[in-house]
Amino acid sequence: MGHGGFGITYLGWDANLQIKVAIKEYLPREWAHRDANAGQVVANSSDVQVHFQTGLNNFLAEARTLAKFQQHPGIVSVLSFFPAFGTGYMVMEYVEGQTLKSYLQLYGRLAWTQTLDIFIQIMDALRAVHKAGLLHRDIAPDNIYICSDGRVKLLDFGAAQLDGIGSVQSTQSQTVIVKPGFAPEEQYRNTREQGPWSDVYSVAASMYFCLTGEAPPDALERLKQDTLKLPSAYGVLMPPAAEQALLNALAVNSFQRPQSIETLQQQFLNLPANPAVGLDTRTNIHVNPQLKSKFAYPVASKNRYFFSGQRWLIIGSLSLMMLIFIFQLAKDKNPRIEPVPVAKGSGPSLQMSAPEPISNNDELVDRSRQRELERQASEELKQQQAAALKRFEERQRQESAPAQQGSKSLDATQKEHLRSLCDEWGATMDCKDFQ
Structure with a gap:
């Protein structure tokens, strides 16, 4: 994945954990090289052998240092360290x-x-x-x-x-x-x-x-x-x-x-x-x-x-969107009446009679009465549905055998009763089995 003056970093695969890892190899190019035949990392000369070995010891010390912060979110984590090919390898977690x-x-x-x-x-x-x-x-x-x-x-x-x-x-x-x-x-x-x-x-x-x-x-x-x-x-x-x-x-x-x-x-x-x-x-x-x-x-x-x-x-973006929505809602509640365009030409002009004004009080009374009627109808519908459901559940408890398990076909009376309910309240029941 990369290389520097002191080593090479490889992308690896942990066959046991089944995860990607990064493997850092100690290979200081000023002090050592890889033997092409044996694959071993060896010092460039006897003069730098001490420097190479000291650096390898420091490389191990780095791994031990990082191991102290295994769980810290802001410090790279080390999974393992092992010697091989005359040098050392540090195995670390991988992320992009x-x-x-x-x-x-x-x-x-x-x-x-x-x-x-x-x-x-x-x-x-x-x-x-x-x-x-x-x-x-x-x-x-x-x-x-x-x-x-x-x-x-x-x-x-x-x-x-x-x-x-x-x-x-x-x-x-x-x-x-x-x-x-x-x-x-x-x-x-x-x-x-x-x-x-x-x-x-x-x-x-x-x-x-x-x-x-x-x-x-x-x-x-x-x-x-x-x-x-x-x-x-x-x-x-x-x-x-x-x-x-x-x-x-x-x-x-x-x-x-x-x-x-x-x-x-x-x-x-x-x-x-x-x-x-x-x-x-x-x-x-x-x-x-x-x-x-x-x-x-x-x-x-x-x-x-x-x-x-x-x-x-x-x-800030969400706040701006909310303000636009409120403005549009207020605008819709008070719609603007646009004038109807009149075609120009030789034909007679169209004259539009102005609508008779409606009293604000009368309009409010009509709307209030309409809402009350709708509320009453809704309550009556809910009561009728509740009563029908209650009758059905009571009839089912009376006619079902307690020891009966699994699926069982309904008798003719039950089917007829459910079919009548579906005809009346089909919009609120699952009636596909009683069509």
Whole structure:
């Protein structure tokens, strides 16, 4: 289904569970290759053998990390892990969709409300990750997955590690391939300064990319000269408070950022009730059905998700339809009398006599009397039907044998009685057997 610098993802079939799965193979192309004859994955040279083996151990650690969040709706689930052909394989749940990076390439940058809907779900997932004492350290649009049902998943925990606060880490465990523009400056260095605030920076950088179409300048370059532009400079329509919260999360100095993902999430959720005038509130996320089989990744089962803007759009549409219906109903109650067109020509003109006016009081009295007569007739009909049904049920109880089971033909007297009822009340009875 896809491949990258560290492996290949295959579409598989679980013969026991009878379900599709995604199988991720560890195959770092810089350190290893597949032997064409034996089919084994081997290191490119003895010099990189240690790197290959360390990476394989980290690949297994990634599977174990994901297994901690088996039931979380915003994190990819792992079903199994097994070694084979000199490398390792991770088996994950499969669902159709595409990465956020692919989505942006297809549809362009997003509105503020679209971006917020996506990243509120990502922040929910990160709260669980941080609560478990882990850091993701590789949050970027290519590691965020938009499911075909609208849900959002956080992918690729290959760079995840224990939170540096109060934990012992080796230099090797600190090593990570950073994504320029999305990684904070402390992630470039082998220090213990990384923490939840590091993932806060990457989340904000990814949101910035969705809004502007460009990644923030590299964090190391910003240390020398900060050239970060405001989203509003790109024409982005968003609440000023939201823009300020985003810029705070993108602070180069880690101490100036929100220190937890919960804090950042609350800042976005607690925005003023009245946003800026002209705010773009589009929240529809396009999911192209033709791309479902092309973009796929292992994530949890489907559960339809609607973005908040779509719900309000539906409510607004229904309200508008109701107003139109009420207006039309009122219009029908007071019909407009259109003049009859008169044909032009040499013939005599037609003169229409005006109808005599009808007293409003007389009209109301006539309508009231008519409704009363209809009500009385309806009540009388109901009483007659009830009486006839009661007679039939009483006659049936008297003439039916208690021990008789199954179907039994009726005697001539019963048939004649039912036939007379059908003749009188055929519209309210099933009379096909007594015709």
